[in-house]
Structures are given as C-alpha cells and as structure tokens.
Amino acid sequence: MEENVKICCPKCDWEPDGGQYWMCNCGFVWDTFSTAARCPSCGKQHEETQCIDHVGGCGGFSSHLDWYRNLDKWVKKEVKESFEEVAVPALPAGE
Helix, strand or coil: CCCEEEECCCCCCCCCCCCCCCCCCCCCEHHHHHHCEEEEEEECCCCCEEEHHHHHHCCEEEEEEHHEEEEEHHHHHHHHHHHHHHCCCCCCCCC
16 A cells, blocks of 8 residues: 555544454454454454544544545555556447
8 A cells, every 4th residue: 555545543543553452243352454344253344443542542433444544545546557457458340
C-alpha cells in the first residue's frame, strides 16, 4: 500500500500500534488489522472494529473499512493500473 494509507479510528484518530487487542466471538485474540478483520482461528469476517480505550482509544465501534484513510485513492490507483496491464482484444467491426 502507499504511504498515505493510514489506519486510525474514524471517531477519535487513535492509531493501532500492532498490539493484539481484538477478540473474536470464538475467543481468539489478535491484531485485527493484520488480517483485514478476518479471525485467523475461525475465519469469521468482522464488519465492525472497536477502538481500544485502555490503550488510548475511545471505545467506539466503526465499520472496519472506515479505519483505513485514503484507501479509496489506493484502490482507484490499483484498479486503474490493473486495467492498463490487461490487453483487451478489439472486437471485429460491426459487433
């Protein structure tokens, strides 16, 4: 990812430090940002992520995707580059 993609709480701007603070319903504890919110133990994909208050966050819940700042710019760039790399054959005239 590009340098300008930043992970932080959409409500208070707390930035995760790589700690294993998030617990899945199955009881597994891990850094949710290392797996895009998918539990490595049971495979559950979490749609929301809680900001961790005991390490400086606000404790609020937000959509996991909302934690990624400037991700939309990165995705647009990746998609554009992918399309530029794909050679699309021209259709015969009249089709």
